[in-house]
Amino acid sequence: xxxxxxCEEIDDQRTGEDEEAGVVALDVxxxxxxxxxxxxxxxxxxxxxxxxxxxWSMPKKLGEIHLMGNGRKACVLAQRKGxxxxxxxxxxxxxxxxxPEPTRSIFYEIKAGMRASGGFQxxxxxxxxxxxxxxxxxxxxxxxxxxxxxxxxxxxxxxxVPVKELTSAxxxxxxxxxxxxxxxxxxxxxxxxxxxxxxxxxxxxRAAAKAKAMDSST
Numbered sequence: 001x002x003x004x005x006x007c008e009e010i011d012d013q014r015t016g017e018d019e020e021a022g023v024v025a026l027d028v029x030x031x032x033x034x035x036x037x038x039x040x041x042x043x044x045x046x047x048x049x050x051x052x053x054x055x056w057s058m059p060k061k062l063g064e065i066h067l068m069g070n071g072r073k074a075c076v077l078a079q080r081k082g083x084x085x086x087x088x089x090x091x092x093x094x095x096x097x098x099x100p101e102p103t104r105s106i107f108y109e110i111k112a113g114m115r116a117s118g119g120f121q122x123x124x125x126x127x128x129x130x131x132x133x134x135x136x137x138x139x140x141x142x143x144x145x146x147x148x149x150x151x152x153x154x155x156x157x158x159x160x161v162p163v164k165e166l167t168s169a170x171x172x173x174x175x176x177x178x179x180x181x182x183x184x185x186x187x188x189x190x191x192x193x194x195x196x197x198x199x200x201x202x203x204x205x206r207a208a209a210k211a212k213a214m215d216s217s218t
Contacts, residue, residue: 020065022078035106057111059199089141141169
């Protein structure tokens with residue numbers, strides 16, 4: 001889980017004002033490649049919401065984001081409609097780098113454009129992104145002083161994510177670039193609607209289950 005402030009650019013053009021976001025993601029492996037897969041993203045801007053969904057297929061929803069601290073104590077949280085992701089920690093002394101070495105990581109999103117008459121415009125694809133970061137400032141958090149809280153709702157079931165252990169906490173300032181490495185068509189026999197609708201829009205899993213139960217009872 002992380003909370004951040006960033007600026008989105010497409011083809012070197014800023015999409016608008018800076019975005020603040022809270023993210024919950026899982027570590028995954030696809031075809032031997034380690035990466036991450038996003039479960040929930042709360043953002044504070046309409047434009048970021050639109051570009052994130054339509055271009056990169058990130059499951060963004062509008063919410064409130066707060067980053068608070070005094071250089072030593074830090075509290076970050078993202079919340080919407082009763083759901084909340086929050087991290088509190090005590091930070092150590094900062095380290096600085098004028099010319100940091102780049103670090104690279106991979107993340108995945110499932111993308112499927114929706115047809116106006118229902119269903120998908122194309123078969124779902126798995127998009128593989130590469131992120132390159134240059135970290136200029138960093139502060140490690142004290143794990144024994146770190147607390148993570150995930151409070152969920154039916155629409156945003158963050159509380160169902162099992163948190164077994166905290167292994168790291170930190171704050172950093174960095175530059176980041178993201179590029180698409182490949183787009184892979186997924187198995188057409190698998191129903192990917194829950195991965196699209198359920199992450200992007202309120203009520204879909206609950207409404208679908210309710211409708212199915214009503215149909216079976218008639």
